[in-house]
Amino acid sequence: MQSSTFEPWNDPEATPLIRFWNVTKKFGDFTAIHDLSLEIFEREFFALLGPSGCGKTTMMRMLAGFEEPTRGTIELAGQDIAHVPPNKRAVNMMFQSYALFPHLTVWDNIAFGLRRDRKPKDEIAARVEEMLKLTRLEKFARRKPDQISGGQRQRVALARSLAKAPKLLLLDEPLGALDAKLRQDTQFELMDIQEKTGTTFVIVTHDQEEAMTVASRIAVMDEGRLMQVDTPDRIYEEPGSVYVADFIGDVNIIEGRATPQGEGSYRIDWAEGQPPLTARSERRLAAGQTCYLAIRPEKVAITADRPADAANAIQGKVHDIAYLGNLSTYHVRLADGQIIKAQTSNRRRIARRQFTWEDTVWLSWTATAGVLLEN
């Protein structure tokens, strides 16, 4: 894991390893990246996250040198690399399809990049052995890529891209082809290797759980723009927009009108015949402004009776129950038809479940549980 003090992005003295300056990328009439600026620091494990077509792959391909920005500059360690060809930059990439050379053995695949640098033979051999050991592939060195399993291929691809000790390693959906269980193990392995080698990793993924697990910071993208760049916990707990709140994890969005009550506290009128909600926010909202309260299902408590001291409490009927084994999500329908989700962890066996369909229940949460958003 990253240590808690690793926060170069909060250090005004730190110089970033990568800097996008007002980068725009167009493919014909289609604008893939809109005037985007971004800084990534050394030793970061940085995730580009977004739905397909959001421009995250284009960002990565510009870093690798396969695409050139239409406007703007990209700096790597202070040097403009926007128009440097891929074979002339200290950046390596791990491809989504792994792109292992089928005619070469695992050993030769890993040695491929080192040989291009005309390194002495024994130096290459030592480096390849080191990489094989790092990725636990010693036994498979003499095999061809089609003679090993998917998980092993993924490790060969990683070893090959790390062999040249790049300043920056790009990973394009590196775990997409693995099954769920192997993917989890591999995520931790990736983090482990990232820390051991001290390389800066930039990962492209559409899997938010993967991004949350591995990344030191996440950039959430949509339609060629950065929606938010922040640490995983802040992305989850303090989303800056309804889009980010909705994209990461499960969330209830309640639309209403805010009325300031002083000291960062707001009253939210949100539905006819329902008591107003209370929420605290650092944001300055005008009286009567439309606002959105984003609240995670696991922060909503579900009880049979109205809790005495809850800042917010609403009554509803259990409409649906999603049983996930470790968790249950209750979909509760309010009087006006709105559905609010509440999640509880199943610490007792399912036979002891307190609520069932059509039960009348109370949902409650504190004034700080939700995030008040403007758009």
Add this chain to the structure above:
Amino acid sequence: MNRLSWFNTVSLTLGFAFLYIPMVILIIFSFNESKLVTVWAGFSTKWYGELFRDQAFLNAAWVTLKVAVFSSTLATVLGTMAAYVMVRGGRFAGRTLFSGMIYAPLVMPEVITGLSLLLLFIGIGLDRGVFTIVLAHTTFSMCYVSVVVSSRLVTFDRSLEEAALDLGCSPAEAFRLVTLPIIAPAVISGWLLAFTLSLDDLVIASFTAGPSATTLPMKIFSSVRLGVSPKINALSTIMIAIVTVGVITASLITKSSVARQRRAEQEAARAS
């Protein structure tokens, strides 16, 4: 193995008989003792001996071999380059026109190809001989090579080339070290195809050959007009043998690489 029904057995027999009876007759009569081609007079290999003593035939064979080797090699280089540009070049202006035009010689009547080349060679004052046949054969066989190679390139994972660039290759190195070894089977079969096309071409060679260069098909054709000699049968049998060996070798190479891959995949599945 399934047993074939009588209907399938009959149609299979008829089909193969239709295809192969002429060739079988030719092979049998190449071992005929008699000077008369259609009268069997006992087994002999004397016509093979005669054939190897006939200097005109040996010269023609030598010309044919030279033409086939040079033209198929040239056609493979050009055809592979053309295929690479067509598949990898992206959507440059006129791409559709170009790719259509590359395949046009496939359907062009040979007489027209031969005539147009003859006019060109006369026009630029090129002396007709081995060199002009090589050029002519390259012209029509490179489009076959490019068809074979481009069908392989279409299924080629582009990220392999990008990975090579990413690991420090120049575009030329990436082609030499990654693309070419992977598409090699297609390039080789393209070469074999061009080789056999050149080997048995009569029409285009007749137009573009000069008095100094006669290919084997031309020689056979002209000597048959003076009456079929059993020597021709012997020569044809040798050519059938060469082609058969070539085809079987090519298919064995393909088959064994497929089998090897399947075995490897099973092994990988067990290992994981």
